[in-house]
Amino acid sequence: MRKWQEELDELAQRRALAEQMGGPDKVARQHRDGKLTVRERVQALTDPGSFHEVGALAGKAQYDDSGRLTEFMPANCVFGRGLIQGRPVVVVGDDFTVRGGSADATIRDKPIMAERMAAELRLPIIRVIEGSGGGGSVKTIETTGRANLPGGVGGTYQYFHTTDNLARVPVVGLGLGSVAGLGAARLTASHYSIMTKKSAMFVAGPPVVARLGQSLTKEQLGGWEIQTRAGAVDDAVDDEPAAFARAAQFLSYLPSSVHELPPISECSDDPARPVPHLLDMIPKDTKGLYKMRPIVEALVDAGSFFEMGRHFGRGLITGMARLSGIPVGIMASDPFFAAGSWGADECQKIIRFLDFAATFHLPMVYMMDCPGFSVGLQAERTATIRWGVRAMAAMNQSPLPFCTIIVRNAFGVAAVVQQPAGRYSMRYAWPSARWGSLPLEGGIEAAYRAEIDASPDPAAKLAEIEERLQRLRSPFRTAETFLVEDIIDPVHTRRLLNEYARLARRTLETGAVKFGMRP
Incomplete structure (x- = not known):
C-alpha cells in the first residue's frame, strides 16, 4: 500500500461526490428538460x-x-x-442542479477567481449561465438571519470584474436555461x-412580475425573440451544441486579450478575385430593395462572415469577417429595414460595435447605404438625434483604420458618419452612389413650391x-x-478591400484602448 494511499482515496471520494453535483434526481431532471x-x-x-477544474472540492460537507x-454538496460554480480549438x-x-444556480449555494470566491484568472492570465472567459447567481433567494434572509446589502461595503470584486474584463479579454455569455x-x-x-x-432571461422572473399584475x-x-429584438442578447440558437459552436467561432476572430493582435488565418480565397454582377444587384429605382x-x-x-446582433437595430448589419485571412469588423446598411436609416436602436448598435x-x-469596413436618421414621431420619442450624435462621437473617437464603400445613399447628418473625422481613412463610391444634404424625393416640393404652383x-x-437635379447630382x-x-x-471591390486590410494591419497597436468597452 502506498504511504499516502488513505489521503489519495479520500481525494478520489471527494472528487466523485463533487461530480454527482445535485444528485441523480436533479441530474435526471436536467436531462428531462433537454x-x-x-x-x-x-x-x-x-x-x-x-x-x-479549479476548486472542485469546495462545498458544504x-x-x-x-x-x-x-x-458533500459541491458549490454550484464550476x-x-x-x-x-487549441487556444x-x-x-x-x-x-443548476444545486439550488437552481443561486448564489446562496456557491462560494463567492469561485466566480471571482475565474474572472481574475482571465484578466491576469490574459485569457478569454466563457460564462455558462443558468440561474440567478445573485445574492441568494428570499429564503437566504431566514437562513442567514439578515438581509443582504447588494454590493456590500465598498463594492465587490465580482461586480467589478464582470464589467472590467470587457476592456481586457474576450467575454462570451451563454444563457442555457x-x-x-x-x-x-x-x-x-x-x-x-x-x-x-x-x-x-429577465431581471426578475414571472412570480415577481405577477405581483405587479x-x-x-x-x-x-x-x-429569445424578446431579448434578441431588444438587443439584450446578441444571438439565439436551437440547442446547446449550436451555442458552443458559435462561441468557438466567435473567439476564432479575436486575440486572447487586448495585448495581442487578432490571429491571421490561412486563406485560399484569391484576394484579387473579381466579383462580377455586384452593380447589377443594385436597382436603378431609388426606392428599390436589394439584399x-x-x-x-x-x-x-469565402465563408468568413460572422454576423452579430441580427435581430436588433435591423437597419444595420454588424459582424466580423476575414480579408486575406485578416479579421476585420463589418458594418453594412440593410435597405430592407426603414431603407437602412439610423434609428435609436441602430445608433446604439453602432456605438457598442x-x-x-x-x-x-x-x-x-463599412458598406454604406444610409438615407439619414429615421424621422417621425417614433424617432423623436426615442431621442434618435441624441443617439445619433453619440454614434458620431463613437466613430470619431475610434482609433481604428476605416474603409467605407458608398453603395448607394449617403444623406443628412447620419451620412456624415461615414468614417472617423479628422484623420485619413479610405473611401470608395460605386457608380450607384448618390448623396446630398437630403434626398431629392420630398425635398423638391418644399424648395420649389412657388415654381411648381405657378x-x-x-x-x-x-x-x-427632378430630372434636372438628378443630372446635377451625378457622383x-x-x-x-x-x-x-x-x-x-464594383468588380474590383474585393481586391481593394484586401489591400486595405493588409495596410491597416501594419498600423494596429496592442494594448487597452482609451475608451474601455461597456455593455
Whole structure:
C-alpha cells in the first residue's frame, strides 16, 4: 500500500461526490428538460481532455462523530482552464442542479477567481449561465438571519470584474436555461451573448412580475425573440451544441486579450478575385430593395462572415469577417429595414460595435447605404438625434483604420458618419452612389413650391425639376471637384478591400484602448 494511499482515496471520494453535483434526481431532471449538466457543458465546449477544474472540492460537507466525511454538496460554480480549438480559455459555469444556480449555494470566491484568472492570465472567459447567481433567494434572509446589502461595503470584486474584463479579454455569455438577476447581468455584460431558444432571461422572473399584475410565462417575459429584438442578447440558437459552436467561432476572430493582435488565418480565397454582377444587384429605382448580406459575403473571404446582433437595430448589419485571412469588423446598411436609416436602436448598435472592434483591434469596413436618421414621431420619442450624435462621437473617437464603400445613399447628418473625422481613412463610391444634404424625393416640393404652383401643369413641372437635379447630382460631378476620392467599378471591390486590410494591419497597436468597452 502506498504511504499516502488513505489521503489519495479520500481525494478520489471527494472528487466523485463533487461530480454527482445535485444528485441523480436533479441530474435526471436536467436531462428531462433537454439540458446538459454544467460538467457536460464544459466538456462539450472545450477540447477533449483539456479542461482542468479549479476548486472542485469546495462545498458544504457533513461529518460523523469520528470526523469522517458522510455527505458533500459541491458549490454550484464550476470553473477552470481548458482549450478551445487549441487556444487556452477560462470557463465558469453555473450548476443548476444545486439550488437552481443561486448564489446562496456557491462560494463567492469561485466566480471571482475565474474572472481574475482571465484578466491576469490574459485569457478569454466563457460564462455558462443558468440561474440567478445573485445574492441568494428570499429564503437566504431566514437562513442567514439578515438581509443582504447588494454590493456590500465598498463594492465587490465580482461586480467589478464582470464589467472590467470587457476592456481586457474576450467575454462570451451563454444563457442555457432560466437566467435572472445577476445571472442576466453577467450574460449581457459580454462581447457576445447567446441563448438557446428554450431559454429565458429577465431581471426578475414571472412570480415577481405577477405581483405587479402581469401574468406571463417565462417565454412571454424573456424568451429569445424578446431579448434578441431588444438587443439584450446578441444571438439565439436551437440547442446547446449550436451555442458552443458559435462561441468557438466567435473567439476564432479575436486575440486572447487586448495585448495581442487578432490571429491571421490561412486563406485560399484569391484576394484579387473579381466579383462580377455586384452593380447589377443594385436597382436603378431609388426606392428599390436589394439584399446586402450576399454582397458582404461575396466580398470577404469565402465563408468568413460572422454576423452579430441580427435581430436588433435591423437597419444595420454588424459582424466580423476575414480579408486575406485578416479579421476585420463589418458594418453594412440593410435597405430592407426603414431603407437602412439610423434609428435609436441602430445608433446604439453602432456605438457598442465600434467599442468592441476598437477593444480587439479590428480594422473596420463599412458598406454604406444610409438615407439619414429615421424621422417621425417614433424617432423623436426615442431621442434618435441624441443617439445619433453619440454614434458620431463613437466613430470619431475610434482609433481604428476605416474603409467605407458608398453603395448607394449617403444623406443628412447620419451620412456624415461615414468614417472617423479628422484623420485619413479610405473611401470608395460605386457608380450607384448618390448623396446630398437630403434626398431629392420630398425635398423638391418644399424648395420649389412657388415654381411648381405657378405652373399650368404642376406634375410635369415637378418631373422636369427632378430630372434636372438628378443630372446635377451625378457622383461624377462630385468627383470632378475631388469631393469624393474615388469612384470604382464594383468588380474590383474585393481586391481593394484586401489591400486595405493588409495596410491597416501594419498600423494596429496592442494594448487597452482609451475608451474601455461597456455593455
